[in-house]
Each structure stands twice: as structure tokens, then as C-alpha cells.
Amino acid sequence: xxxxxxxxxxxxxxxxxxxxxxxxxxxxxxxxxxxxxxxxxxxxxxxxxxxxxxxxxxxxxxxxxxxxxxxxxxxxxxxxxxxxxxxxxxxxxxxxxxxxxxxxxxxxxxxxxxxxxxxxxxxxxxxxxxxxxxxxxxxxxxxxxxxxxxxxxxxxxxxxxxxxxxxxxxxxxxxxxxxxxxxxxxxxxxxxxxxxxxxxxxxxxxxxxxxxxxxxxxxxxxxxxxxxxxxxxxxxxxxxxxxxxxxxxxxxxxxxxxxxxxxxxxxxxxxxxxxxxxxxxxxxxxxxxxxxxxxxxxxxxxxxxxxxxxxxxxxxxxxxxxxxxxxxxxxxxxxxxxxxxxxxxxxxxxxxxxxxxxxxxxxxxxxxxxxxxxxxxxxxxxxxxxxxxxxxxxxxxxxxxxxxxxxxxxxxx
Amino acid sequence: xxxxxxxxxxxxxxxxxxxxxxxxxxxxxxxxxxxxxxxxxxxxxxxxxxxxxxxxxxxxxxxxxxxxxxxxxxxxxxxxxxxxxxxxxxxxxxxxxxxxxxxxxxxxxxxxxxxxxxxxxxxxxxxxxxxxxxxxxxxxxxxxxxxxxxxxxxxxxxxxxxxxxxxxxxxxxxxxxxxxxxxxxxxxxxxxxxxxxxxxxxxxxxxxxxxxxxxxxxxxxxxxxxxxxxxxxxxxxxxxxxxxxxxxxxxxxxxxxxxxxxxxxxxxxxxxxxxxxxxxxxxxxxxxxxxxxxxxxxxxxxxxxxxxxxxxxxxxxxxxxxxxxxxxxxxxxxxxxxxxxxxxxxxxxxxxxxxxxxxxxxxxxxxxxxxxxxxxxxxxxxxxxxxxxxxxxxxxxxxxxxxxxxxxxxxxxxxxxxxxxxxxxxxxxxxxxxxxxxxxxxxxxxxxxxxxxxxxxxxxxxxxxxxxxxxxxxxxxxxxxxxxxxxxxxxxxxxxxxxxxxxxxxxxxxxxxxxxxxxxxxxxxxxxxxxxxxxx
Numbered sequence: 001x002x003x004x005x006x007x008x009x010x011x012x013x014x015x016x017x018x019x020x021x022x023x024x025x026x027x028x029x030x031x032x033x034x035x036x037x038x039x040x041x042x043x044x045x046x047x048x049x050x051x052x053x054x055x056x057x058x059x060x061x062x063x064x065x066x067x068x069x070x071x072x073x074x075x076x077x078x079x080x081x082x083x084x085x086x087x088x089x090x091x092x093x094x095x096x097x098x099x100x101x102x103x104x105x106x107x108x109x110x111x112x113x114x115x116x117x118x119x120x121x122x123x124x125x126x127x128x129x130x131x132x133x134x135x136x137x138x139x140x141x142x143x144x145x146x147x148x149x150x151x152x153x154x155x156x157x158x159x160x161x162x163x164x165x166x167x168x169x170x171x172x173x174x175x176x177x178x179x180x181x182x183x184x185x186x187x188x189x190x191x192x193x194x195x196x197x198x199x200x201x202x203x204x205x206x207x208x209x210x211x212x213x214x215x216x217x218x219x220x221x222x223x224x225x226x227x228x229x230x231x232x233x234x235x236x237x238x239x240x241x242x243x244x245x246x247x248x249x250x251x252x253x254x255x256x257x258x259x260x261x262x263x264x265x266x267x268x269x270x271x272x273x274x275x276x277x278x279x280x281x282x283x284x285x286x287x288x289x290x291x292x293x294x295x296x297x298x299x300x301x302x303x304x305x306x307x308x309x310x311x312x313x314x315x316x317x318x319x320x321x322x323x324x325x326x327x328x329x330x331x332x333x334x335x336x337x338x339x340x341x342x343x344x345x346x347x348x349x350x351x352x353x354x355x356x357x358x359x360x361x362x363x364x365x366x367x368x369x370x371x372x373x374x375x376x377x378x379x380x381x382x383x384x385x386x387x388x389x390x391x392x393x394x395x396x397x398x399x400x401x402x403x404x405x406x407x408x409x410x411x412x413x
Numbered sequence: 414x415x416x417x418x419x420x421x422x423x424x425x426x427x428x429x430x431x432x433x434x435x436x437x438x439x440x441x442x443x444x445x446x447x448x449x450x451x452x453x454x455x456x457x458x459x460x461x462x463x464x465x466x467x468x469x470x471x472x473x474x475x476x477x478x479x480x481x482x483x484x485x486x487x488x489x490x491x492x493x494x495x496x497x498x499x500x501x502x503x504x505x506x507x508x509x510x511x512x513x514x515x516x517x518x519x520x521x522x523x524x525x526x527x528x529x530x531x532x533x534x535x536x537x538x539x540x541x542x543x544x545x546x547x548x549x550x551x552x553x554x555x556x557x558x559x560x561x562x563x564x565x566x567x568x569x570x571x572x573x574x575x576x577x578x579x580x581x582x583x584x585x586x587x588x589x590x591x592x593x594x595x596x597x598x599x600x601x602x603x604x605x606x607x608x609x610x611x612x613x614x615x616x617x618x619x620x621x622x623x624x625x626x627x628x629x630x631x632x633x634x635x636x637x638x639x640x641x642x643x644x645x646x647x648x649x650x651x652x653x654x655x656x657x658x659x660x661x662x663x664x665x666x667x668x669x670x671x672x673x674x675x676x677x678x679x680x681x682x683x684x685x686x687x688x689x690x691x692x693x694x695x696x697x698x699x700x701x702x703x704x705x706x707x708x709x710x711x712x713x714x715x716x717x718x719x720x721x722x723x724x725x726x727x728x729x730x731x732x733x734x735x736x737x738x739x740x741x742x743x744x745x746x747x748x749x750x751x752x753x754x755x756x757x758x759x760x761x762x763x764x765x766x767x768x769x770x771x772x773x774x775x776x777x778x779x780x781x782x783x784x785x786x787x788x789x790x791x792x793x794x795x796x797x798x799x800x801x802x803x804x805x806x807x808x809x810x811x812x813x814x815x816x817x818x819x820x821x822x823x824x825x826x827x828x829x830x831x832x833x834x835x836x837x838x839x840x841x842x843x844x845x846x847x848x849x850x851x852x853x854x855x856x857x858x859x860x861x862x863x864x865x866x867x868x869x870x871x872x873x874x875x876x877x878x879x880x881x882x883x884x885x886x887x888x889x890x891x892x893x894x895x896x897x898x899x900x901x902x903x904x905x906x907x908x909x910x911x912x913x914x915x916x917x918x919x920x921x922x923x924x925x926x927x928x929x930x931x932x933x934x935x936x937x938x939x940x941x942x943x944x945x946x947x948x949x
Contacts, residue, residue, distance in 0.1 A: 220532040223551070276516045277525040279509055286504035293464060293500055294514030294571075295488035354504035 023226040043399045044347065044363045051367065055374030062374055065250035072248075073186055075369035076257035077102075077320035081340040082347075082361035083268050084312030087305045089344055090272075091285045092353025093150040095309045097139065097157030098340060102317025103165045103332025105132045109318055110175045110327045111168060113182065121181040129314050135161070136310025140303035150306075158337075166329055174328040177321060185260070186323035189253035195245040198259065203238045210234060257319060261362065264312075268358040281305060285353030316340070335386070342389070343368050346396035367392060415478065417442045417610050418579055423472035425458055425634075432458045434634045435472070440579065440610045445601060447625035447642070448614035449650050454631040456614035457497060460583035463487060463612075464494035476579070488514065493577040497584040499568035503557040507549060508538050510556050511571045541570045546596055561588045569597065580604060581612045586620060591681040598624050617674050618647050632656055727914055734798075734843055741798035749790050756783045792817070799846055807842040808834050808869075811849060815867065822857050825864040831871050841937050844911045845869070845879055851904045852881035852931050858904075860885025862928060872934065881931045887923040908933070 034042065055062040081098055088095045105128040112124035119127075139157055143150045169175065177183055190198070210230055217224045248254040272278035280301050283291040292298050320336075321327045345351060346367050347360025371392055375385045416439035425433040433455045440446050448456045461467050463474070465485035474481045476490050487494065501510050508531075517537070518529035538552055547566050556564060565588040572580060582601070586594045601611055601624045615621050621628055622642060630638045630653040638653045763776045795814070802810035808830050819826040836842070849867060856862050862885030872878045905921070908931075912919045917935035924930045 217532055217535075220536060222532055222535045271526075274528060275526050276518075276529060279505065279513070279516065279529075280525075282505055283502040283509075283513055286502040287500065289466070290500045290502045290510075291513070292486070293466075293488065293494070294502075295486060296514050297486075354502075 023228040026226050026229050041348065041359070041363055043396075043403075044360075044367060047367055047396075048363075048370065051370050051374065055370070055377065059374070059377045061377055065247045067373065067377070068244075068247050069189075069251045069253075069255055071366075071370060071373050072255050072258045072261075073323060074373060075365045076186060076255075076261055077316045077323065078336065078339050078343055078369065079261055079316075079362055079365040080264060080319055081313050081316035081336070082343040082365050083264055083358060084309035084316075085340050085344040086347075086349050086356055086358055086361050087268075087272070087281060088150075088309045089341075089349045089351060090281050090353060090356055091302060091305050093143070093302070093305070094154065094341075094351075095136075095139075095150065095306065095313075096154040096337065097135075097161055098154075098309060098313035098316075099337030100158055100161035100165055100332040101132050101135055101310050102313040102320070102336070103327070104135065104161050104168075104317070105129060105314030106317035106321035106327045106331055107165055107168045107175070108132075109182070110177055110321060113177060113179045114175065115178065118179070121179045124179075125182070125318065128318065129311055132314035132317075133307045133311040136307040137303055139310070140306030143306070144299040144302050162332070165331060169327070169329050174326050176326045182318070182322050183325050184256065184322075186255075186257050186319055187325075188256040189248075190256060190259070192249040192253055195249055195254040196242075198254065199241045199245045202241055202262070203234070206237055207234050260319070265358060265362055272358050277301070277304070282354055285355075313340075335389075339365075339368055339389075342393045346393060348400065350400075364396075367396070414441055416440060417444075417477060418612075419475040421473045421475070423459075423462065423469050423474060425455075425462060425467060425469050432634050433462070433469070436631075436634070436636055437472075438629055438636065438639065440612060442578075442610055443605055443608040444627065445605050445611040445613055445625045447621040447628040448612060448631060449616075449618065449621055449628055449654055450614075450631035451616070451654055453633075454654070455634040456631060457583050458634075459631075460494055460496065460581050460612075460614065463492060463581050464496070488575070491576065491578040492581065493572040493575050493579070494581040495568055495572055495583065495585045497587060499564045499588075501556045501564055501567060501571075504555065506553045506555055507559075507567055508534050508552045510567055511538050511541070511574055513571070515575070537574065538570065541573050542566070544573070545570060545593070545600075562590060562593065565589060566593065569600070573600075577604075577609055579610045579612070581614075583614050584616065586615065586617060591685040594620070594681070617678065618650060619675065619678050621650075622647065630654055723914060726910065730911070730914070731840075737797040741794040744790055744797070745794050749787055749794075752783055752787050752790070756780050756787075759783070796850075802842060802846060803839075806834075806836050807845060810842075810846055811867070811869070814846070814850070815853070818853055818857075824856070824862060826853075827864070827866050829866070829868045829870075831869050831877075833871070834869060837877075837937055841915065841935065844915055845877070845935070848879060848908050848911060848933055849881060851908050855904050856881075856883045856885060856929075860887075860929060862886075876934055876936050879933045879935070882924060882928060884926070884928040887927055887929045888921065892921075 052063060061067055081102060084098065085095065108131055109124045109128035112119045112127060113121065118124070135157070139150075139153055142148060143153045210233070214224050214227065214230055245254055248258075272281065280291060280296045283294065283296060284298050284301050288298055291301075317332060321331065343364035344356070344361050345364065347357070347362070347364030349356025349360045349364075368389060371389060372385060375388060380388075418440040420439070421437050422435045423433060423437070424431070424435055432453075436455070436459065438446070448459065450456050458467065462469050463485075465483065465487050468483040468485075476492065479490075481487075481490065502513060505513070512529075512534050516527070516529040517533050518527045535552060542548065542552075545566055547563070547570075549563070556567060559567065565585060569585065586597060589597060598620060601613060604611055605624070613621065613625060625642045628640050628642055628645065628650060629636055630640075630650055632654060637656070638649075640649065759776050759780050763773050763780075795817070799810035799814055801813055811830070812828060815826045815828050818824075837845075852867075853865065856865055860883045862883035864884050866880075866882045868878070868880045868882075870878050909919050912933050912935065915935050915937075917933055920930075920932040920934075922930050922932075
């Protein structure tokens with residue numbers, strides 16, 4: 001039984017070209033995506049503009065160079081933790097232990113640095129991160145081996161690691177960090193010239209990778225983003241980063257933590273979108289069985305993700321400790337955990353797994369921290385602050401839910 | 414040859430429900446083994462066990478002499494499974510799904526961190542899907558946005574990109590349309606030729622018989638029979654599937670099962686052919702339509718040419734009449750008047766009385782001949798343009814003309830005019846006059862007749878019948894109107910042309926008592942209504 005390759009009408013309808021799009025087609029398809037409910041990061045950017053307008057009209061200190069630099073330093077800890085949260089949410093799990101795990105890292109490092117006989121900063125920092133990564137591995141192994149809900153296991157972790165922090169600090173109450181490198185993480189500002197150099201290097205690197213990618217695809221005869229759009233994107237990015245450096249240089253300069261945030265953003269975005277690991281993370285979050293059948297070791301992916309989550313929490317804890325130049329028994333408490341998870345969710349990462357981006361951690365944290373920062377400038381009470389932060393979270397989830405509904409209606413779930 | 418897959422006493426129970434009971438069979442390299450059975454016979458469970466979705470309760474499976482252990486990662490053993498419902502990562506795009514778990518790229522060492530070569534995957538995926546005959550608008554479309562058939566095709570493409578040694582296929586054709594079903598069957602044959610073993614389970618016996626080497630029949634989780642495909646028949650398989658001891662006992666109801674699938678298959682095939690037929694019909698229709706259109710164009714062009722010709726002829730006749738009218742008027746107003754005044758002068762000269770009688774007689778001769786010339790010229794004028802027709806109408810013109818003609822030729826003419834002939838449009842009156850004129854001319858030249866009878870009658874308020882009958886020798890046998898032109902007889906031809914231009918009919922026939930009857934029937938509009946539209 002053999003069949004000739006006769007194409008039917010329905011097939012030829014599928015044979016739409018895959019050639020390069022023209023800029024107008026690209027913009028049209030983008031508009032179509034937006035109107036059919038695939039908003040991307042549009043609501044967040046609009047939200048940020050709205051926040052800026054509201055707070056600037058209430059307090060003229062909001063849109064100043066000083067406050068901009070402050071905002072970057074303030075959001076650094078939460079954003080770093082939120083990077084890890086994005087990965088956990090992507091595989092459809094949750095990690096409630098990150099708040100106190102971050103404290104465990106901070107306390108471990110601080111105690112190791114304590115004079116006399118303190119470790120060098122890199123050893124202390126390295127060991128602290130390895131320790132929390134191991135914590136993540138243990139929690140991940142427990143969750144995957146015994147098929148327990150991650151919610152419960154990490155809730156147990158939340159309580160246990162809080163206890164561990166209290167035990168480690170003991171009666172000391174507050175431990176001061178004296179190592180200048182560690183303190184510098186959150187308190188060092190780059191000289192103006194280095195800010196400019198970094199911005200230029202960043203833009204140049206982005207340009208190089210984008211253009212190479214487009215040319216490579218064009219040579220293969222595959223569909224590409226139109227050159228005009230690519231150029232516009234590059235120009236836009238250049239203007240934004242140079243503007244940011246310009247504003248920072250008007251105050252104390254580009255904060256070092258800002259560079260750390262950027263490095264993590266680029267690195268994790270690459271990991272999530274370009275490597276097989278990232279793809280497996282999405283696959284596990286989308287359909288565990290499909291991933292397993294594809295030969296992916298689901299357990300390994302899950303454990304690695306929990307390790308990333310804990311390690312990033314540890315890194316965030318160290319940044320927070322560096323900013324305060326000390327750790328105390330309240331480290332990792334308060335609303336740190338919920339702010340980190342809220343940042344990822346507000347940024348657009350689904351709680352049900354399989355969809356979201358690393359950049360959503362930055363955008364979400366930017367929203368939360370600018371609201372908090374603005375309310376701080378207005379001198380509101382913490383009760384009002386919590387209520388408003390809660391409402392912002394609710395709003396973000398509502399926008400996502402409504403756009404998702406219109407997406408299912410237009411067949412683009 | 415050693416078997417590639419050996420299944421020994423495999424059993425699977427869900428709670429107390431036993432879905433697979435001590436199943437044992439082998440699959441050899443390059444062999445296509447069919448699994449037949451009704452729904453619930455255990456075909457899908459077997460596929461799920463081999464895919465590692467479920468763990469068997471008892472039994473052992475050896476693949477290439479290595480025992481398989483559950484939880485089973487079947488892809489590690491180059492075992493691929495295509496399920497009835499494709500299992501895909503819904504949130505990833507088509508390419509990511511096709512290459513999930515074996516992304517192309519570098520470095521080879523650390524798979525998790527390698528940088529995938531997206532372009533290479535694009536090209537490869539496009540080629541693989543092309544082999545299946547599928548073309549997606551974008552390979553970056555999320556799988557969740559695809560139809561069930563498209564998702565199944567993605568799942569098949571996923572398997573095609575693997576270098577599998579055993580492919581377990583569980584009812585994939587349910588989601589596929591006829592064309593893709595056929596392609597999938599040829600794909601199975603290709604796998605077989607490449608030395609890949611296939612376990613193909615299907616409720617559709619036609620498919621099983623098309624591609625398998627052996628058929629294993631399952632019933633209620635047990636193997637009831639194993640046949641070589643070319644040594645068995647559908648009847649046997651159906652009997653075993655439903656569990657009847659002998660094929661003779663197969664009741665119509667049981668046959669319905671097989672017939673149902675055959676009928677569905679046939680319906681699919683028919684639908685496919687119908688689609689093809691409709692397409693070719695549409696094409697042929699298009700062609701016909703084009704031909705008809707072109708024909709219509711040509712006919713229209715021809716019509717227009719005809720109309721133009723008629724118009725030209727009409728103009729020609731009109732011009733000729735005008736010319737004649739002008740000529741007649743000039744002859745009458747100039748030449749005749751001049752001649753008459755010359756005559757008058759001659760008379761003056763003659764009446765002076767001082768001339769010689771010889772000269773007077775000569776002058777009288779000249780005056781007589783001038784008077785004759787004037788008479789001739791008047792007749793010519795009358796022929797050119799009946800002088801009465803403009804002022805008194807057709808009837809008067811005909812009467813005066815026939816009277817003249819009768820005297821000149823010594824042929825008796827009786828004229829019978831319709832009492833309410835009235836006035837007709839100028840063009841028609843003139844045409845009728847000319848027709849009668851030509852008719853009488855003919856009679857004078859050829860007929861050798863002694864009497865002519867002319868009639869002008871309304872046969873209806875809108876048609877006029879003109880008949881000219883003589884008692885002459887009539888038409889010769891074998892008379893042909895169209896041959897007249899060749900013999901340079903334009904009289905009758907002129908009549909027929911005028912009649913045609915007026916939309917009338919001409920009839921020529923010999924009368925019973927000898928002689929020719931010329932009959933012309935002409936429709937005419939009411940005077941004053943359509944005078945302007947006829948322009949002869």
C-alpha cells in the first residue's frame with residue numbers, strides 16, 4: 001500500500017511561507033497578540049509608569065537620582081531571591097523555605113567571617129552558598145523521592161531553618177559584618193567612568209549576539225525578526241541603559257548590586273531559554289509525563305531547581321546582610337518570603353507551572369519595591385503599606401487571569 | 414535470529430481488575446507485529462507498560478537480552494511509543510516538542526548546559542514534517558494551539574527523529590484523516606525496511622493486514638492466537654477477537670464489528686475521493702466557463718460586426734435615396750426649367766412670323782424634341798424619386814407609377830391597396846416603393862407577362878403584406894436566390910436586402926396557374942411613435 005504525495009486543499013492552506021517577515025507584518029502580529037490577550041510585560045510597564053506618576057505627584061523626591069539608586073539597592077535582595085522562585089514556579093512547585101534559608105546563608109557567612117580567626121570572604125561566601133544549595137538538594141530529594149507536596153516539605157523547612165538561625169546566632173543578638181568586600185556588595189558604587197564602560201560593553205554584547213543570531217538564521221533560510229525591529233530594539237536598549245547610568249552617576253554612581261542583578265538576569269535568562277536544561281524546566285512544568293517519556297530525568301530537574309532556588313535565596317540573604325552590615329535574629333523574617341514570591345507572580349510567572357520568564361522577577365520586584373519605596377517617602381504606616389501591596393498583587397493576578405481568558409477565547413491558550 | 418523483544422508472562426492488574434494476564438510473545442528485528450482486539454482487550458495497556466507509564470505486576474520483559482526494570486525509561490533502550498492520545502509538553506512549541514530530550518547542539522559532553530543549534534533543529538524538523546506532508550505556518554507555535562490531528566503528527570515526527578529499534582504504535586490512526594493514515598502506514602513499512610521492529614495495535618483490521626507480518630489477537634487481556642498475516646483471514650481474526658469457537662458460528666452482529674471498520678474505512682476513502690473529484694470538477698468547470706466566456710465574447714463581436722454592417726448598409730441606402738432625391742430635385746428645378754425656358758424662347762422666335770417657313774418647321778421639330786426630352790427627364794426624375802411620395806404618400810406614388818408603367822410597357826396592372834393604408838414612416842414607404850419598382854422591373858425584363866396584380870394589405874395592425882403576382886413564365890427550375898449575384902442580377906437581391914433590413918420576410922414562388930408570386934411581409938411601427946428609430 002503506497003500513497004502518492006498528493007497535497008490536498010487543506011494541506012496547501014497549511015503551507016504558508018516561513019520566509020522573513022517584513023517590519024509591518026511583525027508589528028501587526030505583535031498587535032494581534034496583544035489584542036488577543038497575550039499582553040507580555042506590557043501591563044507591568046504601564047503599571048510602573050502609573051506608579052511613577054502617582055508617587056511623583058505626591059512627593060517630588062520620588063523621581064530623583066538619589067531615590068533611583070536607593071530603589072536598586074532596596075530591591076536587590078528580593079529580586080535575587082525571586083530569580084530562584086521563578087524556576088520553582090516554572091516546574092509547578094513552591095518553595096516556602098527561601099526566607100529562612102536566605103538567613104541561614106547570611107548567618108553562616110557572617111559567623112565564618114567573625115574575628116578572630118575569620119575566613120577570607122570568598123571562602124565564607126562560597127561555603128555559605130554551598131550549604132544552602134545542599135539544603136535545597138535535601139528538600140528536593142525528599143519531595144521527589146517520597147512524592148510529597150513541595151508546599152508541605154518547604155513549610156517544614158520554613159519552621160526548621162528559622163530555628164536553625166536562632167540557634168546559630170544564639171545569645172549574640174546581632175552580629176556585625178566587618179569584611180569590607182562583603183559590606184561592599186550592597187554599599188559600593190562604581191566610579192562614573194566604569195558605569196559608562198559597563199553600559200557600553202553590555203549594549204555591544206547584546207548587539208553582537210542579536211545580529212549574529214539573525215544573520216545565522218537568514219543564511220539558513222529560516223524566519224527572522226526583521227532587521228529594522230532588531231535595530232530598534234538595540235537602540236532602545238542602548239538609550240535605556242545609558243540613561244540609567246547617567247541618572248546613577250548624578251548620585252553616587254551605579255550600585256555594584258545592580259551589576260550583580262544584571263549578571264544574574266542575563267545568566268538565568270540564557271539558562272531558561274537557550275539551554276536544554278531550561279527547556280526541560282518548562283517541559284516538566286507543562287507536562288511531566290511528556291518530559292519523562294522524552295527521556296528527561298524529571299527528578300533530577302526538580303532537585304536542581306530546588307537547589308537553584310535555595311542558592312539564590314542564600315545569595316539574596318547575603319546581599320540583604322551586606323546592606324545592613326549585620327545579621328540579627330530577625331533575618332529572613334518579615335515579608336521577605338512573600339515579597340519574593342509576589343515579585344515572581346506579579347512579573348507574570350504562572351503559579352501552575354510551565355509559563356513565565358526570568359525577567360519577570362525583576363519587573364515584579366520593581367513594582368513591589370517602588371510601591372514600598374514610594375509609600376516610605378510618603379511616610380505611610382506599615383499597616384497601610386501591607387494593604388496596598390496586597391492590592392497590587394491582586395491587581396496583577398487579575399490582569400493575568402483576564403488576559404488569559406481572552407487568550408483561550410481567541411484560541412491562543 | 415534472536416528476538417529483539419521477549420515478553421514473558423506479563424500481567425497487569427488495576428486493583429482487582431485484571432487487564433493483562435500472562436501475556437508472552439516475541440518480536441524479531443525488522444518485524445511488524447499487529448495487535449488485534451476489541452476495546453478493553455489490553456492493547457493500550459501493553460503499550461503503556463512498554464512506555465513506562467505503568468508498572469507490570471508480574472512477568473518479565475527482555476529487550477535485546479537485557480531485562481527491563483520499572484520504572485522504565487523506555488527511550489534509553491531506543492523504544493519509542495506513539496500513543497492513541499499524544500503526550501506532549503503543551504506549553505512548548507512544535508520544535509521543542511519534536512526534539513525534547515535530545516536537542517541538537519554543542520558541547521556533546523554536558524547535555525543539560527549545551528547551547529542548542531536552533532537553526533539546525535528548524536531545518537531538521539521542517540524536513541521531517543515535510544516527509545509526513547505537514548507544513549505548519551510557524552514551527553514556533555505552541556502545541557496547545559494545534560488540532561488533535563496536528564498534535565498526533567507532531568508526536569509521530571518526534572518518533573521519526575529518533576533512532577529507534579522498537580516502535581510501539583497504539584491506535585494512532587484514530588486522530589488522523591485518510592491521507593495521513595495512508596502516509597502513516599507507508600511510514601511503518603519504511604521503518605520495517607530500515608530494520609526497525611514495530612508493534613502496531615489497531616482495531617482497524619484493514620490496516621493490520623496491510624502492513625503486519627504477524628497478528629496477535631488479544632481478548633480480555635489474554636493472547637488467544639498468533640497468526641502469520643499471510644496465512645490467516647479477517648474472518649479468523651474477527652472470530653478470535655470476539656471469542657467464537659468456529660468461524661461458521663459468527664453471527665451477523667459479530668460481523669457488524671468488522672464491517673463497521675470496513676465501512677468506516679470505505680467512507681473515509683470515499684470522502685477522500687469525493688474531495689479529489691470535487692476539486693477536478695471545479696477545475697473542469699473553470700475551464701468550461703472560460704471556453705463559454707470566450708465563445709460568448711466572439712459571438713458578441715460577431716453580432717456587433719453584423720450590426721455595424723447593417724448600419725452601414727442602412728446608411729448606404731439612405732444616402733443613395735438622399736442622393737437620388739437631390740439629383741431628381743436638381744434635374745427638375747434646373748435642367749427641366751432651363752429646357753422649358755429654352756422652349757419658350759424658341760416659341761417666341763417662331764411667333765415673330767418674319768422667319769422662313771422652313772426655319773419655322775425646323776424650330777417646331779426642335780421644340781417637339783425638347784418637349785420629349787422634358788417628358789423623359791420627368792420620368793427619370795420620377796424614377797429617381799417618386800415626386801408624389803413625399804407629399805401624398807405611398808398609395809398615390811404607387812398609383813401614379815403603375816399607371817405610367819402600364820402605359821409604357823403595355824402590361825395591364827391592377828393595384829389593390831389597403832383601404833386604411835395611411836402614412837407610414839418615410840423609410841418604409843420608400844422601401845416598399847422600391848420593392849414594387851424592382852418587382853415590376855423584373856417582370857418587364859424576364860417574365861413576358863401580360864398582366865400584373867399588386868396588393869398591399871395589412872395582415873395585422875403591425876405587419877404589411879406586399880405581393881406582386883404576374884401571369885408570366887415564372888421562375889426557372891433550380892432557381893437560387895444566392896446565385897443571382899454571381900449572374901449580376903441585382904434586382905431580386907436588392908429586394909431581399911431591403912426586406913432583411915426592415916426585419917421582414919421575402920417569399921418567391923411559382924403560382925399554380927403559371928407566373929411568379931413575390932410576397933414580402935414587413936413589420937412596421939405606428940407612424941409618429943417610432944419614425945425616428947428607423948432611419949433608412
